[in-house]
Amino acid sequence: MPHKQSDAEQRTARYLDSVRNQPSLLLDFVQQLPKGADLHNHLTGAIYAESFINYAAHDNLCIERKTLKAVAPEMAPEGQKAACDEAKGNVPAARAFSDPVLYRDIIDGWSMRHFMPAANDRSAHDHFFDTFGKFSKAKDDHMGEMLAEAVSRAGHEHLTYVEFILSPDIGEAAKFGAGMGWNGDTAGQRQTLIEKQIERVVAGARLNVDQAEAKMRSMLGCGSMNADPGCTLTVRYIYEVHRGLGRDQVFAEMVTGFEMGTADPRVVGINLVMPEDGLVEMRDFTLHMQMLDDLHKLYPKVRISLHAGELAPQLVPPEGLKFHIRESMELGHAERIGHGVDVMYERNARGLLQEMAQKNVLVEICLTSNDMILGVRGAEHPLPMYLKYGVPVAIATDDEGVARSDINHEYLRAIQTYALSYAVLKQMSRHSLEYAFIPGGSLWSDARNFRRAACEKDRPWASALSPGCRAFLDGSPRAQLQWKLEGQFAVFEMKMGK
Numbered sequence: 001m002p003h004k005q006s007d008a009e010q011r012t013a014r015y016l017d018s019v020r021n022q023p024s025l026l027l028d029f030v031q032q033l034p035k036g037a038d039l040h041n042h043l044t045g046a047i048y049a050e051s052f053i054n055y056a057a058h059d060n061l062c063i064e065r066k067t068l069k070a071v072a073p074e075m076a077p078e079g080q081k082a083a084c085d086e087a088k089g090n091v092p093a094a095r096a097f098s099d100p101v102l103y104r105d106i107i108d109g110w111s112m113r114h115f116m117p118a119a120n121d122r123s124a125h126d127h128f129f130d131t132f133g134k135f136s137k138a139k140d141d142h143m144g145e146m147l148a149e150a151v152s153r154a155g156h157e158h159l160t161y162v163e164f165i166l167s168p169d170i171g172e173a174a175k176f177g178a179g180m181g182w183n184g185d186t187a188g189q190r191q192t193l194i195e196k197q198i199e200r201v202v203a204g205a206r207l208n209v210d211q212a213e214a215k216m217r218s219m220l221g222c223g224s225m226n227a228d229p230g231c232t233l234t235v236r237y238i239y240e241v242h243r244g245l246g247r248d249q250v251f252a253e254m255v256t257g258f259e260m261g262t263a264d265p266r267v268v269g270i271n272l273v274m275p276e277d278g279l280v281e282m283r284d285f286t287l288h289m290q291m292l293d294d295l296h297k298l299y300p301k302v303r304i305s306l307h308a309g310e311l312a313p314q315l316v317p318p319e320g321l322k323f324h325i326r327e328s329m330e331l332g333h334a335e336r337i338g339h340g341v342d343v344m345y346e347r348n349a350r351g352l353l354q355e356m357a358q359k360n361v362l363v364e365i366c367l368t369s370n371d372m373i374l375g376v377r378g379a380e381h382p383l384p385m386y387l388k389y390g391v392p393v394a395i396a397t398d399d400e401g402v403a404r405s406d407i408n409h410e411y412l413r414a415i416q417t418y419a420l421s422y423a424v425l426k427q428m429s430r431h432s433l434e435y436a437f438i439p440g441g442s443l444w445s446d447a448r449n450f451r452r453a454a455c456e457k458d459r460p461w462a463s464a465l466s467p468g469c470r471a472f473l474d475g476s477p478r479a480q481l482q483w484k485l486e487g488q489f490a491v492f493e494m495k496m497g498k
Contacts, residue, residue, distance in 0.1 A: 008493035013422035015496050020419070029496065030412045033425065034488035037161040037432035037481075038154060038396050038407055039305070040338050040364035042240075042273070044132065044139055044166065045399025046150040049110035053103065055145070056093035056138040063102070065089040068109035070137040093138075110135045111402050112372050125315070125373050129275050131402050140170075143208060144215025147235070152220060153400075155230030157407050158488065160481055161436055165238040165271055169205035169256060174245055176201050177252020186251070186294040193255050202259045209237065209266060234481060236268045236437065238305060243281050243288055244274040250284070251291055258295050261302035268437035269303035271338065276307055276324065277315040285324060289331040296333045303437040305364070306332055309346075310339035312374040321345035326352055329361055336362045336435060338396075341370050343382050353389035360447075362435035363391055366398035367413045368405045378417055387424065390448070394432035426489065433482050440476030443483060454479070460487035 019025035056063070056070045062084035064071055070093060073082035084090040096103040108114050110131050117124050139146065147164070154162050176198055183189065213235075220228035239257030243250060257270040272288060274281060292304065308328035311321055321342045328334040337356075340363040346352050356363070363386055371377040386393050395410050397403075414420055427450075434447045445453035455469035460483060465473070473480050 006493070008490070009422070009426075011498075012493045012496045016415075016422045016425075020415070026415065027408070027412060030408050030415065031157070032492060032495070033158065033411060034429060034485055034492055035157065035159050035395070035407055035411065035432070036429035036485050037163070037394065037436045038159055039163050039336065039362075039394055039432055039436055040366060040396035040398055041150070041154075041162055041164055042166070042399050043143075043146055043150060043164040045402045046153075046164070046397065047139070047146050047401040048149070048404075049107040049113075049135065049401070051145070051149055051401075052110060052135040052138040053093060053096055053106055055142045056135075057097065059093075059138070059140070061093045061137055062090040063093050063096070063106060065091055065102075067134070068106055069134045072137065111404055113404050115372075124375070125275075128373050128399075128402065143168075143170075143212035145219065147212050147216040148219040148230070151216060151230035151233055151235060152228050153230075153406060155228060155233050159233065159407060160485055160488070161234045161236070161433060161438070163236050163238050163268065163437065165240050165273065167240050167242075168209050168237065168260070168267070169201050170208060172201045172204060173198070173253045173256035174242065174249040176256075177249045178246065180248040180252070182247035182251065186291055189248075189251060190255055190295070190298070193252055198252070198256060199259065201256055202263060205256070205260060206264050209264070234438075234477075235266075237266055238269045238271045238437075239267055240271055240273045242274050243272040243276075243284070244278050245280070247284065247287070250288060254291055254295055258299040258302050262299055265439075269305055271305050272307055276310045277320070282316060282320055286327060286331070289327045292332040303335055304333050305336035305338060305437075306334040307338040308332075308334065308340060309337065309342040310370075310374070311342040311345075312376055313345070315374070318345075322347050326355075329356070329359070334361065335437075336364060338364045339366060339370060340364075340386070341374055341376050341382060344385065350389075353385060353391060356386075357390040357392075360392060360435070362431060363393045364396040365393050365414070366396050367410055367417070368403050369398035372403060381417075383414070384418060392431045392435060392447075394428050394435065429485065429489075430482070433478065433485060436478070436481075438478040438481060440478040440480075441472070442476075443479045443486070455483065459490070461490045 016029060019029055060073060061070045062073050066089055074085045075082060084092050096106055112128060115124055115127055220230050222231035239260055241250060241253040241257055260267040261270060306328040309325045322345060325337055325340055325343055325346055328337060343349055343352065365383055370381060395414055397405065397407050397410055400406050430450060434442060434444065443452055445451050454472035458465050458469045473483055
């Protein structure tokens with residue numbers, strides 16, 4: 001039995017239809033819309049270039065004027081301060097504050113702002129991924145400030161929950177595994193890592209998160225009278241594995257991620273990052289899935305979301321488009337797929353869509369990113385196919401700082417491009433929490449028609465709950481967030497439905 005819309009929902013749906021062609025009113029609608037969760041948000045990519053310039057200046061870094069890469073200053077004799085070698089074209093990052101042209105150039109070099117492929121000697125795809133290497137040095141020791149920026153933004157945008165994809169060990173796991181070699185024996189090599197005490201990397205990573213969260217809470221004034229809206233957010237982390245590294249390093253990062261997911265409840269899953277079309281990433285794709293398959297057996301409680309299908313025909317040979325999503329699900333145990341853009345190029349694409357719907361594998365949809373990096377937009381994007389086949393989807397940001405976007409504009413783009421109804425928007429928001437890696441039972445007995453498993457007669461706006469509803473919510477962090485979202489929708493619909 002399909003969900004029956006309330007009068008407030010119907011009025012809100014009519015209001016959305018009335019403002020579809022009025023950009024300012026539509027933006028206001030989207031800005032106030034409760035959005036649930038952002039499940040695909042790379043913390044490093046979420047930070048705007050302006051912030052990285054501040055970090056670089058604070059750390060006395062230099063900018064290579066030709067490449068716009070942030071680098072450490074030259075070593076200086078004892079007793080002298082390290083300085084930028086301007087004879088080599090390296091200038092202090094702080095100079096950007098007095099040189100508008102330098103400031104402008106750095107922002108353009110560290111983001112997709114103003115990028116036009118026709119005016120450059122590289123593609124948008126290459127420029128996008130090159131930005132991370134340019135500002136990488138500037139992010140060192142600033143995880144707390146980065147969290148504060150991204151969490152504050154999410155709070156102001158009416159998100160309830162965010163899973164940030166990040167490297168909490170700051171590259172230590174890859175160093176730990178380097179030189180170990182790869183012999184194909186996952187059990188043996190994992191044991192070697194354990195004997196080498198990889199738990200020290202895990203402990204260091206957990207400490208990094210502790211310190212970053214403390215810094216974030218301090219910057220946002222959490223617990224004070226003037227607390228930032230981000231303080232109300234629930235924040236969790238997805239450990240990122242750099243699939244373009246050597247096999248021994250990739251495996252060491254995987255083991256670290258699974259160990260962290262076991263030891264620290266804040267780390268709720270694992271994902272593989274770096275361009276899916278790269279040489280190593282394409283060559284070792286199936287091997288990486290086999291590694292995940294073996295490790296999943298040892299760490300069955302650690303959740304897996306995978307970048308898969310972030311590809312387009314011009315990037316790889318036709319054969320490279322045929323299996324990544326299916327292998328990620330069936331061999332890599334992915335419960336969610338990031339991007340999934342090339343799904344219609346996979347073998348038996350319709351069968352794959354049916355399988356994804358049947359298994360409730362959610363797709364994290366990143367429209368701006370897919371347009372900028374892959375050139376896939378509008379009718380060419382598979383979002384309508386996912387919706388047609390009943391595959392759960394959620395709108396996500398990917399790298400909002402680099403892309404110069406945010407979750408509001410991702411929703412706005414989805415509405416304007418695909419004429420999405422209010423019912424679909426609400427479904428996406430609800431699904432973002434239903435398929436988030438949060439422990440506990442769901443509020444919904446049926447997440448397709450949104451029938452409640454508990455709290456059937458309770459109302460989200462009520463000040464008191466029935467004993468059964470209260471007991472259920474107290475025992476489920478997931479249901480608590482879902483109930484919070486329902487309350488936000490109730491308030492939103494009363495406002496928009498007037």
